[in-house]
Amino acid sequence: MMYGYVWDTTTPLTFAISILPILGIGLMVTLKAAAVGFAIALVLGLVLALMRRSRIKAISWSVACFTEFVRDTPLLVQLFFLYYVLPDFGIVLPAFMTGALALGLQYSAYTSEVYRGGIDAVQRGQWEAATALNMSKLLTYRDVVIPQMIPRIVPALGNYLVSMLKETPVLSVVTVLDMLGLANMIGERTFDYLVPLSMVGLIFLPMTLICSAIIHTVEKALPKSGIPLR
Amino acid sequence: MTWTQYLAPLLKGAQVTVTISLASIAIGAILAFAAGIARISSNRILSGIAFAYVALFRGTPLLVQLFWFYYALPLIGISFDPVTTGIVTLALLTGAFGAEVVRGALVAVPLAQHEAARALNFSRTYTLWHISMPQAIIEMMPPFGNLAVQNLKDTALVSLISIADLTFQAQSLRNITLDSATIYTMTLLGYFIIALFLMFVLRFVEMKLRRGPAFPRSAHS
Amino acid sequence: MTSIIRFQNVTKRFGALTVLDDFNFDVRPGEKVTLIGPSGSGKSTVLRILMTLEPFQEGHLELAGISYHEPNGRGAFKASEKHLHKIRCNVGMVFQSFNLFPHMTVLRNIVEAPVAVLKMKRAEVESRAIDLLRMVGLLDKKDHYPSQLSGGQQQRVAIARALAMRPRVLLFDEPTSALDPQLVGEVLGVIRALASEHDLTMLLVTHEMRFAREVSDRVCFFDKGRIVEQGDPDRFFGNPEQPRTREFLSSILND
Ligand SMILES: Nc1ncnc2c1ncn2[C@@H]1O[C@H](COP(=O)(O)OP(=O)(O)OP(=O)(O)O)[C@@H](O)[C@H]1O
Ligand SMILES: [Mg+2]
Numbered sequence: 166m167m168y169g170y171v172w173d174t175t176t177p178l179t180f181a182i183s184i185l186p187i188l189g190i191g192l193m194v195t196l197k198a199a200a201v202g203f204a205i206a207l208v209l210g211l212v213l214a215l216m217r218r219s220r221i222k223a224i225s226w227s228v229a230c231f232t233e234f235v236r237d238t239p240l241l242v243q244l245f246f247l248y249y250v251l252p253d254f255g256i257v258l259p260a261f262m263t264g265a266l267a268l269g270l271q272y273s274a275y276t277s278e279v280y281r282g283g284i285d286a287v288q289r290g291q292w293e294a295a296t297a298l299n300m301s302k303l304l305t306y307r308d309v310v311i312p313q314m315i316p317r318i319v320p321a322l323g324n325y326l327v328s329m330l331k332e333t334p335v336l337s338v339v340t341v342l343d344m345l346g347l348a349n350m351i352g353e354r355t356f357d358y359l360v361p362l363s364m365v366g367l368i369f370l371p372m373t374l375i376c377s378a379i380i381h382t383v384e385k386a387l388p389k390s391g392i393p394l395r
Numbered sequence: 396m397t398w399t400q401y402l403a404p405l406l407k408g409a410q411v412t413v414t415i416s417l418a419s420i421a422i423g424a425i426l427a428f429a430a431g432i433a434r435i436s437s438n439r440i441l442s443g444i445a446f447a448y449v450a451l452f453r454g455t456p457l458l459v460q461l462f463w464f465y466y467a468l469p470l471i472g473i474s475f476d477p478v479t480t481g482i483v484t485l486a487l488l489t490g491a492f493g494a495e496v497v498r499g500a501l502v503a504v505p506l507a508q509h510e511a512a513r514a515l516n517f518s519r520t521y522t523l524w525h526i527s528m529p530q531a532i533i534e535m536m537p538p539f540g541n542l543a544v545q546n547l548k549d550t551a552l553v554s555l556i557s558i559a560d561l562t563f564q565a566q567s568l569r570n571i572t573l574d575s576a577t578i579y580t581m582t583l584l585g586y587f588i589i590a591l592f593l594m595f596v597l598r599f600v601e602m603k604l605r606r607g608p609a610f611p612r613s614a615h616s
Numbered sequence: 617m618t619s620i621i622r623f624q625n626v627t628k629r630f631g632a633l634t635v636l637d638d639f640n641f642d643v644r645p646g647e648k649v650t651l652i653g654p655s656g657s658g659k660s661t662v663l664r665i666l667m668t669l670e671p672f673q674e675g676h677l678e679l680a681g682i683s684y685h686e687p688n689g690r691g692a693f694k695a696s697e698k699h700l701h702k703i704r705c706n707v708g709m710v711f712q713s714f715n716l717f718p719h720m721t722v723l724r725n726i727v728e729a730p731v732a733v734l735k736m737k738r739a740e741v742e743s744r745a746i747d748l749l750r751m752v753g754l755l756d757k758k759d760h761y762p763s764q765l766s767g768g769q770q771q772r773v774a775i776a777r778a779l780a781m782r783p784r785v786l787l788f789d790e791p792t793s794a795l796d797p798q799l800v801g802e803v804l805g806v807i808r809a810l811a812s813e814h815d816l817t818m819l820l821v822t823h824e825m826r827f828a829r830e831v832s833d834r835v836c837f838f839d840k841g842r843i844v845e846q847g848d849p850d851r852f853f854g855n856p857e858q859p860r861t862r863e864f865l866s867s868i869l870n871d
Contacts, residue, residue: 237544237590238583239551242562246583249575334458338555345459358466362459370454377454511715514667515729515781516704519697525732529719609719609761 167347172355180360184351188364191344198265198343199330205269206329207322210276217281236274241335243267248339264336272329279321283314308393316387323380327373334365344368398577401568405578408564409585415478415560416547416589419485423546424539426486427493432523434498445494452491458552460484465556481553489546496538500531533610536601543593547586561585619678620645620785620817621666626675628661628841635661636672636841645784648811648818650828650849653838654864659821661841663787666819667709668693668700680706680784708783712790714770716762716777722749723758726777734781741780748776752806768799772806779810786810788820800824807831825868829853837861 166172168190173183216228235243244267251258258266287310295305337346348365352358433445452460464480475483504527512522554563565582569575604610621643628636635658643649651659664670666679671692677684682703689695695703716725726745730736749755752772754765762770771791778786788807792800804827810816811831822828828835829849836846837858845858856862 234583234587237548237594238586239548239562241551241554242565242579242582242586245562245566245569246575246579249569250579253575331456334456335552337458345456345462349462352466357470358462359468359470362463362467366455366459366463369456369459370451373454374450507711507713507715508717510667510669511711511717513669514704514709514711515777516701516733517729518701518733521732525728526717609763 167350172351174355174357177360180355180357181364184348184361184364187347187351188344188361188368191342191347192368194261194341194343194346195330195333198261198268198333198336198341199326201262201265202268202272202329202333203326205266206272206276206325209269209273211280213273213277214280214284217277218284232274232277235271236278240267240271240332241338243271244335244339260339260341261336264333264339264341268329268332268336271332272325275325276322279318279325280314282321283318284310286317287313312393313391315392316384316389319387320380320384323376323383327376327380330376331369331373398581401578401581404564404568405561405581405585408559408561409589411559412547412550412561412586413589415481415485415553415558416543416550416593419482419489419550420543420546422482422486423489423493423542426490427497430490430494431497431501434494435501448487449491449494452488453495457484457488457549458555460488461552461556477553477556477558480556481550481558485546485549485553488549489542492542492545493539496535496542497531499538500534501527503534504530533601533604536597536604540594540597540601543597544590547590547593551586618681619643620647620680621819622676622678623662624676624678626665626672626677628658628665628670628672634841636665639675639841639843641836641843643785643817643819646814646817647834648832649820650832650835651819651821651838652823652825652828652835652864653844657838658841659838660789663709663789663819663821666707666785666787668703679703682706706783707785707787708778708781709787709789710771710774710778710791713794714762714767714774716770716774718762721759721761722754722765722773725762725773726780729777730780745776745780748779749773751809752776753802766799767795768802771795771803775803775806775810784815785817785819788818788822790821790823792822792824823868825853825865837864839864 167187170186171183172187173179213228213232217225217232219225219228244264247258247263247267247270248260251263291309291313292305295309300308333343334345337343337349340346342350344365348361349358351361355361430445430448433441434449436442436445461481461484464475464484465477468474501523508526508530509522512526517526550560551562554560554566557563561582565578568578572578619642621641623639623641626636626639627634628639639662641662651662653659661670665672665677665684668684671694672684684703685694686696686699689699693700717728720728723742723745726748727738727741730741730744731738746755746758749758752775754769754772754776757765757769757773762773765773771794775791791807792803795803804824807818807820808827808831811818820828820832829852832849834846835849835852836843837852837856837860838844839860845852845856845861852861853865856865
């Protein structure tokens with residue numbers, strides 16, 4: 166029994182159905198972690214991308230090294246780092262927040278590259294045209310650059326969101342009770358891992374496939390010429 | 396303990412990490428070509444199986460796959476030692492992502508090349524291996540490089556099925572010494588160095604393939 | 617004398633668009649036929665059907681006595697891959713954009729198919745390839761890669777490559793349209809030399825009217841998937857009968 170739900174191990178099918186409500190609770194945690202993590206990645210990635218464009222060499226260079234480092238090292242070790250090292254510096258976060266932070270940090274390295282690619286893809290001529298029209302920097306970003314970036318970056322960001330969703334189970338390692346964490350607990354108590362673990366896989370599969378299909382459709386639907394913000 | 400004393404166990408772990416990564420990349424590459432080619436085959440059954448394989452492994456979390464192979468599969472009578480389980484799982488995942496790379500690169504070979512091959516009466520198999528593949532393989536190298544680094548990062552998860560890899564050694568050391576900051580920094584640096592080395596090797600292979608006048612375009616980043 | 621190419625009531629559609637409608641067309645062995653006509657009239661489609669690059673829906677087509685549809689053939693081509701292979705043994709094609717294999721040297725481009733498809737001895741094929749390269753004037757480029765050649769040179773290699781398979785019918789789809797004007801002459805020179813070979817049947821789509829008049833035995837004017845007018849080149853260009861032909865010729869000659 167867990168969260169007041171009793172499981173029924175008479176057959177694999179009844180077992181699978183009886184643990185669905187429990188896994189449903191875990192699914193909420195999974196989705197929340199992905200949502201918070203992605204929000205962090207979106208913001209932090211933007212900051213990194215802008216710092217990368219800084220004219221001060223020391224800033225742009227160290228940001229470049231930092232993103233490369235974060236991108237090429239495992240999420241699990243980064244998670245352990247945050248989980249065990251932050252408290253040493255007096256920063257004590259709940260496991261869930263630490264996990265979301267690790268996800269956001271890892272993926273900010275990816276999203277910053279997406280933003281950068283998006284900005285670079287807007288042709289030089291567009292900047293020059295905006296200058297020729299005497300548009301301010303802010304106006305140039307709002308009316309020229311960002312509208313042309315959107316069709317490029319939205320699908321790429323979407324794909325990273327799906328990847329992140331698939332990495333959330335790693336948080337179970339630091340005691341976050343997401344779907345995988347709960348499935349493992351059910352496995353420990355019933356000595357049957359097959360059903361709960363298969364169920365987690367079966368829940369993830371349609372979720373990621375549908376999300377990927379949606380992103381694909383959106384990518385096709387977005388006009389390549391750009392989307393005006395007003 | 397000081398940081399120099401951490402070096403020996405961490406290096407031992409790094410050795411395991413590199414072994415598992417290289418083995419699963421090698422097997423994954425074979426799977427990638429097999430499944431990628433099967434995906435574009437005109438044989439419905441073959442392409443269907445390949446599609447299902449790719450969707451299944453790309454669509455589910457690696458950690459779930461790993462636990463499934465490690466905890467669940469033995470319950471129906473199939474069990475391997477942890478290292479084999481780790482290598483097989485990582486190879487299956489890398490193969491699934493690699494299959495999409497192989498398929499994409501093959502599909503991107505211009506139709507005109509296929510038509511020229513047809514006009515010269517090459518068989519389909521011959522066209523695949525002697526016309527499409529040599530042109531496609533160069534385009535596969537940069538995404539393969541990304542997959543190799545992803546594979547290396549993913550190996551950290553095998554520490555959770557009791558394999559004494561780099562991450563596992565770091566965890567053990569931390570549990571003894573509680574010197575988290577030093578140990579994890581060294582561990583992260585270890586992964587970073589291995590990743591840089593992997594990227595260097597793949598870039599080198601790409602340059603070798605691209606060398607000469609056949610493909611004069613410079614290597615893209 | 618029997619025809620080497622025979623289209624009988626062939627209909628070809630792309631979805632709702634009918635490109636060839638009840639098309640009839642015969643070519644004698646050794647004949648040099650030029651196809652001209654406005655863009656989209658179906659000239660390339662005729663060549664591509666002959667090269668088995670496009671299936672067709674209705675009618676009957678024969679090349680060198682072999683029917684394109686097998687009696688119980690299936691799929692879009694209503695024929696097996698093996699049967700299509702047999703058809704292609706008699707026909708070769710030169711493409712507008714050359715389509716050389718970028719990863720092979722010039723020599724390898726020419727030698728590859730005779731060795732792999734016709735199972736000929738490499739040494740034998742190479743010596744013939746060298747003859748062909750000499751004929752197209754590119755012997756000194758044999759170890760170069762396509763990217764190191766000009767368009768005109770690439771197209772001459774492509775012609776040598778097609779000839780190495782010893783086709784009875786050779787199809788040219790606008791072989792000079794992708795070339796800079798100053799490179800057109802060298803390619804036309806090679807084709808002109810080929811036109812003097814009696815056994816080779818040639819079907820040529822081109823916009824080079826003077827060249828068409830010079831090399832062909834017959835000129836066919838295409839419009840909307842039909843042959844509107846055809847005949848001996850001197851008669852055709854000197855005294856076109858159909859108003860549509862005259863209109864087309866004057867539009868193209870006034871350019
Ligand atoms: N793969 C295809 N799918 C759909 N329609 C096609 C396809 N290929 C050709 N068509 C259409 O068939 C018609 C005939 O095309 P074709 O290429 O034979 O013309 P053409 O006479 O060679 O013209 P051009 O001088 O421009 O090369 C055109 O209207 C063209 O748009
Ligand atoms: Mg054409």
